[in-house]
Amino acid sequence: MSFLEDITPVLAQRFGVENLTAQDRARHGYDLRLALDQERLTELVGLLKEAGCYLEYITAVDQGQVLELLYFFGRYDQPPFRLQVKVAMPKGVAVPSLAGIIRAADWQEREVFDMFGQRFAGHPDLRRILLSEDADFHPLLKDFKPGPEHGGEVVNLERK
Amino acid sequence: MLRKTLTEDSFYLNLGPQHPSTHGVLHLLLKLDGERILECKPLVGYSHRAHEHMGQNRTYLQFLPNTSRMDYLGGLCYNHAYCLAVEKACGIEVPERARYIRTVCAELNRISSHLLWFGAYLMDLGAFTPFLYAFDDREDILAILGEVTGSRLTYSYCRFGGVNRDLNQNFLDGTKAFIPKLRKRLKDYRTLVTKNIIFLNRTKGIGTVSAELARDWALTGPNLRACGVAYDLRRAEPYSIYPELEFEIPTATAGDCYDRYWVRMAEMEQSLRIVEQALGRLPEGPVKAAGVPQWIQPPAGDYHFSYESPRGHLGIYFVSDGGRVPLRMKWRTPSFSNLSILSEILPGTLVADTIAILGSIDVVIPEIDR
Numbered sequence: 001m002s003f004l005e006d007i008t009p010v011l012a013q014r015f016g017v018e019n020l021t022a023q024d025r026a027r028h029g030y031d032l033r034l035a036l037d038q039e040r041l042t043e044l045v046g047l048l049k050e051a052g053c054y055l056e057y058i059t060a061v062d063q064g065q066v067l068e069l070l071y072f073f074g075r076y077d078q079p080p081f082r083l084q085v086k087v088a089m090p091k092g093v094a095v096p097s098l099a100g101i102i103r104a105a106d107w108q109e110r111e112v113f114d115m116f117g118q119r120f121a122g123h124p125d126l127r128r129i130l131l132s133e134d135a136d137f138h139p140l141l142k143d144f145k146p147g148p149e150h151g152g153e154v155v156n157l158e159r160k
Numbered sequence: 161m162l163r164k165t166l167t168e169d170s171f172y173l174n175l176g177p178q179h180p181s182t183h184g185v186l187h188l189l190l191k192l193d194g195e196r197i198l199e200c201k202p203l204v205g206y207s208h209r210a211h212e213h214m215g216q217n218r219t220y221l222q223f224l225p226n227t228s229r230m231d232y233l234g235g236l237c238y239n240h241a242y243c244l245a246v247e248k249a250c251g252i253e254v255p256e257r258a259r260y261i262r263t264v265c266a267e268l269n270r271i272s273s274h275l276l277w278f279g280a281y282l283m284d285l286g287a288f289t290p291f292l293y294a295f296d297d298r299e300d301i302l303a304i305l306g307e308v309t310g311s312r313l314t315y316s317y318c319r320f321g322g323v324n325r326d327l328n329q330n331f332l333d334g335t336k337a338f339i340p341k342l343r344k345r346l347k348d349y350r351t352l353v354t355k356n357i358i359f360l361n362r363t364k365g366i367g368t369v370s371a372e373l374a375r376d377w378a379l380t381g382p383n384l385r386a387c388g389v390a391y392d393l394r395r396a397e398p399y400s401i402y403p404e405l406e407f408e409i410p411t412a413t414a415g416d417c418y419d420r421y422w423v424r425m426a427e428m429e430q431s432l433r434i435v436e437q438a439l440g441r442l443p444e445g446p447v448k449a450a451g452v453p454q455w456i457q458p459p460a461g462d463y464h465f466s467y468e469s470p471r472g473h474l475g476i477y478f479v480s481d482g483g484r485v486p487l488r489m490k491w492r493t494p495s496f497s498n499l500s501i502l503s504e505i506l507p508g509t510l511v512a513d514t515i516a517i518l519g520s521i522d523v524v525i526p527e528i529d530r
Contacts, residue, residue, distance in 0.1 A: 026248075027248065027251075028461065028462065028463055028464065029245075029463055029464030029465050052375075054375045054376075054378045056473065056475055056492060057378075057475060057477075057490070057492040057497075059477060059488075059490040059492075061479055061487065062488075070477075072477075072492075074466075074473075076384070076389045076391035076396075077391075077396070078395070078396050080396050080397045082464065082466075102376060102378075103376045103377050103501075103504065104376065104377050104378035104500065106500065107496065111496075115212070128205075129204060129205055130205040130208040130529055130530070131205060131208060132205070139210065139213050140212060140213060140216070140488075
């Protein structure tokens with residue numbers, strides 16, 4: 001029996017069958033989507049870590065009022081398994097950090113913070129990672145417009 | 161007493177951002193007690209070029225040249241991955257010949273990436289000769305790929321539905337001559353380096369990573385396979401023509417610098433096998449699908465694609481609203497995760513080992529920074 005067949009009933013039972021959607025792997029590249037409330041995130045991730053999954057990446061999609069956080073979990077295994085965990089957050093509300101459970105989450109969360117301004121409660125070192133420390137914007141938010149006010153376009157060599 | 165004084169004397173050392181052994185603009189902030197490392201903080205982002213932002217503000221085709229500029233050593237692999245991801249989302253069928261050509265080119269690119277790593281790594285460790293040999297071999301590949309792609313590093317050869325143009329005779333002759341040449345060279349490398357006592361002392365038992373630790377830090381690619389996990393996306397989630405080809409996934413057990421070296425050297429031999437098989441069976445036919453729409457507009461939804469780049473799991477994730485420009489374009493680059501493990505494995509080692517460990521992880525900084 002594949003890992004997917006093993007884990008599906010477990011996830012459905014613990015996190016609600018209505019939150020679990022099977023996806024067409026041949027087209028979308030992952031097997032399952034789990035819509036989750038942020039309060040249950042650490043519980044889920046503890047379970048996945050125990051089951052031998054690794055955190056592939058964390059990213060987000062700006063949907064206007066809501067920021068959709070997406071966590072991808074895979075396994076070093078055959079047949080392949082990939083789970084997308086989707087946590088929809090109103091902007092400005094922190095989600096629990098996973099860095100204490102899975103080390104790979106440390107940099108992934110920093111990147112999401114850097115690009116989207118999403119805060120992660122309990123992260124040991126939530127600093128910008130790719131942009132400079134003094135940046136005052138989050139460039140992957142849809143209302144971000146690149147321009148000279150961000151210091152990127154105009155170089156004034158005469159300035160001290 | 162002595163111990164206490166030494167601890168109080170701990171100091172910070174900035175390795176990089178401009179340092180020849182950091183392979184690009186990488187900054188390691190090391191807290192040292194004499195020569196011993198107490199803490200390491202990798203600082204990245206110096207070559208951030210906003211590729212994801214550009215991806216979300218361009219059409220799918222316009223973004224294609226960006227792909228090879230993320231990982232400049234595996235540019236063709238990134239081209240290939242991006243085209244496969246978009247084709248899968250749009251349901252574009254690629255002609256058989258184009259699939260073979262892409263695989264041949266991607267594997268040659270993988271070899272050239274590993275060769276550069278091999279040369280540069282040995283130079284990091286103080287051996288200059290292998291660098292010259294490796295660059296000689298690599299130059300052959302760049303010339304062969306240049307024949308059809310027209311570029312040396314930042315390729316834009318793949319297209320949605322195929323490749324830009326068909327292989328020419330120079331490419332075929334060049335590759336045919338190159339395969340036995342590199343096989344002979346790999347033998348030379350084995351006698352020159354693999355059994356070299358200085359090299360063994362510098363790499364054996366240094367920077368050891370267990371399989372469990374590797375999973376916690378989401379390591380992939382040769383770094384993971386050196387820990388004994390036979391996870392290769394060409395086999396785990398096969399794409400293109402890989403299911404039809406015979407090749408092995410080299411793994412090692414100790415997970416130290418030597419094993420990471422060994423796995424990459426063995427991978428080059430397997431890539432040669434793939435190139436040889438694929439060229440031997442190269443089918444006739446068109447190299448580009450007919451009827452690929454001018455504007456690529458994947459149906460609304462989100463799409464993930466996984467690809468085995470020379471450095472590990474390359475993940476492309478994009479969200480389409482059915483329009484010409486993606487709503488979100490995310491790239492999970494392998495070096496980003498691979499590098500972060502440094503803060504775990506460097507403490508306790510010596511500064512000299514830092515170079516050996518950092519080099520053995522094979523990071524490409526622009527791929528981390530995007």
